[in-house]
Amino acid sequence: MSAPLADERIPVTIITGFLGSGKTTLLKRILQGKHGYRMAVIENEYAATGIDQALLVQQDEEQIVEMNNGCICCSVRGDLIRSLGRLQARRAGEIAFDYLLIETTGLAAPGPVAQTFFAEPSVSAWYRLDAILTVIDACHAQQQLDAHREAQEQVGYADRLLLSKTDLVGKEALAALRQRLLAINCRASMQKVSFGNVPLRDILDVKGFDLDARLALEPDFLGDMGHRHGDGVQSFVYHQPQPLDLYQVENFLDAVVQLYGSSLMRYKGILYIADAPCRAVFQGVHMLMGSELGADWGEGETRASTMVFIGRNLPREMLTRGLDRCVAGVTPHERASAEFIYSVGRVP
Known part of the structure; x- marks a missing residue:
């Protein structure tokens, strides 16, 4: 099968966020949503045995590929490339999907994952990185940003910042968090998400990595x-x-x-x-x-x-x-x- 035209490649959304922020809840919401896509999912669980797959609603049109032998951003980047290749090979006849979601472990920075879609010709020929979504736990984000470089980098790479658990913090604390996130990443849009409930049009096929998309800065x-x-x-x-x-x-x-x-x-x-x-x-x-x-x-x-x-x-x-x-x-x-x-x- 020949490679598709650039605008016909499979869009890919990376979901990241620190431990306990609500990534899997968001993923579950997307899989249950009415978006018209047939979705494949690549998950990464840092522990030896993953548990997220058991939490997801399984449907015939979703293909779950769990990578549980390390951080997707470092030791298993080669596994990511191979998984993408295997998915594409199976897509030619065995399975059908037209959108890919990648959920990273909460301990990972998404940069090397994003690079894969530009640096590897075998990947970029078939896949188009659409956006990086970062879920932020509003209740614990300030402490996480203070203590963990990975939490800062997850914010820095984001095209969309989704604030979860905002009902657990006061207005002043939420305003301070927003200001801090803005200082780290002024280009990402920011919105609340409650139990993964966010308009799918705001997070899917947003073309956050589209070179020809106009950069609007208000x-x-x-x-x-x-x-x-x-x-x-x-x-x-x-x-x-x-x-x-x-x-x-x-x-x-x-x-x-x-x-x-x-x-x-x-x-x-x-x-x-x-x-x-x-x-x-x-x-x-x-x-x-x-x-x-x-x-x-x-x-x-x-x-x-x-x-x-x-x-x-x-x-x-x-x-x-x-x-x-x-x-x-x-x-x-x-x-x-x-x-x-x-x-x-x-x-x-």
Whole structure:
């Protein structure tokens, strides 16, 4: 069977969240929902024997594949690739599904799982990563974020943040948690979820990883980006109203990825390129970055570049100074100056 066209690949949603946040409850809700998809599920349980499968409602159209020999994000990544390959092979005749859900263990960061869908050609030919959903236990999230790096990274990678158990916390505590989550990840939408009950249209086929999807950043949504809680994972928004030189942007971002790729978790943006009738769209996960041309600018539409970077201990000043020097019209002398060389991190 030949590989499908890019927009016909199987969409994949990764469900993550710290221990006890309500991931399995959400998964059960999705499987029971009326969404029109035939779903396959890959589960990961850190213990030697998984229990989640017993909690799921089994239906003929759902295919459960449990991986219980370690963390899906590290020692069994090869198993994930093999499981995806086996599912695709069985889909050719033995089983039928058109959507895949992956539930990670609560102790895992989802980054390496996401990378699999870009770094492995045998995977990306058949599967399209749609979004990462992170379930947040509102009652215990502050303590978990304080104590566990994995909890911070689960928030940082998310396209959707789903707050569970909000009825167990007061308004002030919930507001403080929202502000902290916003400081970690300003690009993910945030909503309450009660016992897994959330509109399926908000979490399925949302194209959170679609390079051609327009990145919409509302000022009220971003809130006070200067507010920090000491978390290593932070988000940073860069805005530039002047047109950029695409060649210089690509060179700069290539240098950034080489130097800081291990710290960059998610980065995405819309670029206003000089003399181009359309916007350019880019995004990346860790060391993997891609870009392509997007939709044309509308007549009378305000043109500007907006980029979001999410990662651990982001070099915000370096990113700002380097991108400022990618504005079209900056002279080669200015780009070659010692300050610019420093700005891309080549000098400590």
